[in-house]
Amino acid sequence: MAILKIARMGHPVLRQRAETVADPTAPEMQRLIDDMIETMGDADGLGLAAPQVHVARRLVVFHRPGAAGEEDDDMPLVVLFNPEIEPLGEETSFGWEGCLSVPGMRGLVPRRERVLYRGLDREGRTLETEAGGMHARVVQHECDHLDGILFPMRMTDLSMLYFESELKHYRGAEPAEDEAPARAEAMA
Ligand code: NI
Numbered sequence: 001m002a003i004l005k006i007a008r009m010g011h012p013v014l015r016q017r018a019e020t021v022a023d024p025t026a027p028e029m030q031r032l033i034d035d036m037i038e039t040m041g042d043a044d045g046l047g048l049a050a051p052q053v054h055v056a057r058r059l060v061v062f063h064r065p066g067a068a069g070e071e072d073d074d075m076p077l078v079v080l081f082n083p084e085i086e087p088l089g090e091e092t093s094f095g096w097e098g099c100l101s102v103p104g105m106r107g108l109v110p111r112r113e114r115v116l117y118r119g120l121d122r123e124g125r126t127l128e129t130e131a132g133g134m135h136a137r138v139v140q141h142e143c144d145h146l147d148g149i150l151f152p153m154r155m156t157d158l159s160m161l162y163f164e165s166e167l168k169h170y171r172g173a174e175p176a177e178d179e180a181p182a183r184a185e186a187m188a
Contacts, residue, residue, distance in 0.1 A: 001038045002039075003038055003039050006052055009099075011054075013056055018057050020058050021082055024122055036048050049142045051148075052100060052101050058083065062080075063076070064077070065134040079121055080127060081120040081121075083118070085143055088116055089114050097137070107158075114130070
């Protein structure tokens with residue numbers, strides 16, 4: 001396994017549409033999965049998409065937060081090739097996001113509250129899951145990377161794009177309901 005270099009906003013690989021993977025079980029894909037998992041762990045991230053490690057293929061890995069959005073060391077790891085997302089219902093919600101490719105920044109981003117996602121796991125089997133809350137947010141964030149979209153491009157109010165180190169000023173000025181981003185939420 002290896003820790004891979006993470007592309008940052010401005011690199012062309014983050015702007016393009018990634019290619020479908022024909023065979024998730026191919027040895028080079030298995031190696032890529034393992035390297036992405038190691039890279040994500042090293043960077044203390046909640047999720048990682050292949051374009052973030054300079055590979056323009058449709059593959060994401062992420063930790064699945066619990067139903068209540070809680071984070072702990074036992075979050076299941078999801079490996080997903082060629083994902084498709086279908087919104088469930090009309091509800092959207094705002095939450096703080098960060099990205100390993102946009103280091104040091106946080107933004108308040110609207111996402112669908114509930115989605116159905118499907119794709120292939122690392123054995124090439126079909127995976128289909130309903131997700132809500134933080135789980136749904138992480139999936140949408142990661143899959144956006146496959147279409148060249150970074151979280152600031154989803155924001156509706158760029159005055160809510162912050163340097164992480166300045167968030168304390170926001171927290172001091174606003175009610176507690178918009179809490180500061182949790183660690184994992186901040187890096188995907
Ligand atoms: Ni990201």
